[in-house]
Amino acid sequence: MKLTTVTVGGPCWAEIATSDPAAAKAFYGELFAWRAETDPRPEAGGYTMMMLGDAPAAGLSPLYGPGQRTGWTVSFSVTDADATVAKVTAAGGRAVMEPMEVLDIGRFAVVADPSGAVFSLWQARSFAGxxxxxxxxxxxxxxxxxRDTEGSAAFYPAVLGWSVNAGESYTQWGLDGADFGGMLAMGEQFPAHLPPHWLPYFAVADVDVTASRAAGLGGEVVMAPSSIGGVRRIAVLRDPQGGVFGVYQAGTDG
Structure with missing residues (x-):
């Protein structure tokens, strides 16, 4: 992405809720060289910061509720979580979890767009992302x-102020000309039961090596390494507990 720091309206965090935190820490630690730092406070509920060197890279938590499944969630930075939830509902989305305080580090809400894709809102205090x-x-x-690209192209600019750079087969999201993400139409190649969703992509030095390593660690290659437009090489992977994420070749941002 062309964003290099946390920017209001842009992605600020990705976290996985998993059925086996210990196994997930081991898997992602081997795959991405992440180091786990679990908050020891009981009120933190086992939440873990996955560190890349000295920098927080992603979050990891146990499953907190009945029926919750292992999966990644993407969070976007906002200045006022409550006001943004109001924008979400006014634009046809819904609140999955109303805004709540997270210790002393920020205010958090979980919402869904009109098609059902779930994402989070993060109002930073001591932790930006x-x-x-x-x-x-x-x-x-x-x-x-x-499956609703037209509705999504109206919803997200209204709620988060994004620009829409639409091509023939792919749309990119941006802020002030800096693209940070995209939108892919779910066609017949996607199972009918698979709901709309947000997918985080992590940069890697070598997509093919990472895909092979993930499989060797007990994961699965969902989409084999592929070159997109002759520029970007990507793959989609699944961890042993079922969390799906993407990887792309570092240095081919935006």
């Missing part, structure tokens, strides 16, 4: 997969 972007092992792109 990821401390590194685009480097190998860091968040570098976010992608909306949806």
């Amino acid at each position: 990821a401390g590194v972007f685009n480097d190998p092992g860091a968040l570098g792109w976010v992608e909306l997969l949806t």
Whole structure:
């Protein structure tokens, strides 16, 4: 992505809720060289910061509620979580989890767009979000997969102020000319039961090596390494607990 720091309206964090935190820490630690720092406070509920060097790169938590499944969630930075939730509902989306305080570090809400794609809103206090972007092992792109591209192209600019750069087969999201993510139409190649969702992509030094390593660690290659437009090489992977994420070749941002 062309954003290099946390920017209001842009992606600021990605976190996985997982059925097996210990196994997930081991998997992602091996894959991305992340180091786990679990908050020892009981009120933190086992939440873990996954560190890339000295910078927070992503979050990891146990499953907190019945029926919750292992999966990644993308968060976007906002100045007022409550006001943004009001924008979400006014634009046809819904609040999944109303704004709440997270210890002393920020205010958090979970929402869904009109097609059902779930994402989070983060109003920072002492914690802004990821401390590194685009480097190998860091968040570098976010992608909306949806069956309602027209509705999404209206919803997100209204709620988060994004620009829409629409091509023939792919749309890119941006802020002030800096693209940070995209939108892919879910066609017949996607199972009918798969809901619209946000997919985080992490930068890696070598997509093919990372895909092979993920499989060797007990994960699965959902989409084999592919070159897009002759410029960007990407793959989509699944961890052993079922969390799906993407990887792309570092240095081919935006």
